Amino acid sequence: MESSQLQSSWRDPNGFVFRQNGVIYRQINKSYAADYRLFLSSGLYNELTEHGLLISHESAKVAPVTPDSSYQVIKPEQIPFISYPYEWCFSQLKSAALTTLKIEQSALKHGLTLKDASAYNIQFFRGRPILIDTLSFEQYHEDQPWTAYRQFCQHFLGPLALMSYRDVRLGKLLQVFIDGLPLDLAHKLLPVRAYARLSFLLHIKLHAKAQEKYSGRKQLLHHRQKYSRLARFGLVDNLCSAIDSLKWRPPKTTWGNYYAEHNYSAVAMRAKKNLVEDFIKRVKPHSVWDLGANTGEFSRLASAAGIHTIGFDNDPAAVERAYLTAVADKDINFLPLVLDLFNPSPGLGWAHQERDSLIKRGPADLVLALALVHHLAIGNNLSFNSIASFLAMLGRWLIIEFVPKTDSQIMKMLLFRKDIFSDYNLANFEQDFRFFFTIEARSVIPDSGRILYLMRNKNI
């Protein structure tokens, strides 16, 4: 049996994650044995898993990858899709930050602390943020400051403050700075009004100044000063209030209000939903990726049927609305994410392997590409061949909507530009997609002139 160590967990010497026969395991090294025993015996594991804050696990009967250093192998509950902080909307990142602090508060009460506060240790599972790194805890020593303080500020506080006070799109900076947003940069980008609140003045501005002052200095251990338990609780409590104070109200963007403002007739909308539902029932997928999902109107047809569904959209306002709706409706199968289809998340980090590209995290059983093809072909000059070849990398089945050139949406798109799209027609669309897919079903959506296809991938 072949085991492969995942490159997302190489930093911590106390253990790592590996995959065997498609199942994720975690090896715990002997160096972590004492902390791990304390973590279990203190009752923290039980408390966190009961409250849905930490992924649960069971002892695994598989051979460790490195037997000499191994203490134990555990099998955590399997997460269907790993998402990254640069793909989360504002409320997702905020919720992940509050979850991290809640876990730290519980840990402190049990005599433990989080030794890291990486946003990558949080995943969205059954609709909620959850810590997936079981090895994140260590014994709490009252005289020690919080090792993860800087990481928390860089991964959560700085990005969220910028998204709230400056522009929500600045969350994408997390894709550039893989170990969190440098605080001097966060400080430069934050408006002065943010510092009216003591928390941001402290944790961002003065924190950044202190980093600058002591940059490169490691020699200053002169005398010891007790760092009290109250100080640690005070710090974490203040970070909680700071995160909690951050708000972002999604503006009315083109995509955020797409269904409210666009010209699908009620008949066409209902018919399209029925067709999509029928196709989904026919495929019986375990996973669905809805590309250009908007606020998740169609994603929810799949998630409501108990299918794990990801809705990708490039508009943070649309994703924010989709997430808040999913939370309000307790839709545990739907995860909306921010993703630019023209520049999808690449492989990032050391050797491009720490964070996987979108393609590497697939394929999905079924891909939805509804009201999308004209945006790709006409909005961005992509050929049908190029679109089909990309979609064929993402899923085993495809539900795709063809929008004819006579559609009012396309006419609007061509209003101020030359029509260079003489190849954009149904015959070419079918011909190019047939190269990668078999057309299993085709239905005209009444009252719209659009056509919905069910296609099966020829290669995966």
Add this chain to the structure above:
Amino acid sequence: MLIIITLLLLFSFAVMPAEAYLDPGTGSYIFQIAAAFLLSGLLLWKQFWRKAINLLGRLFKIK
């Protein structure tokens, strides 16, 4: 602001080594001690007010 900077300087050399796999960052480490000292006072104040408001709430309920 003056109080914060004074505190920061006061605690500038009050650091002990961390035995962590994650580099906490020298500046962050030192700064945290000063910030947390200040915030512990704030937490005490907050807890005092919470208790005071609860007490007042209960008193008014009784009446």
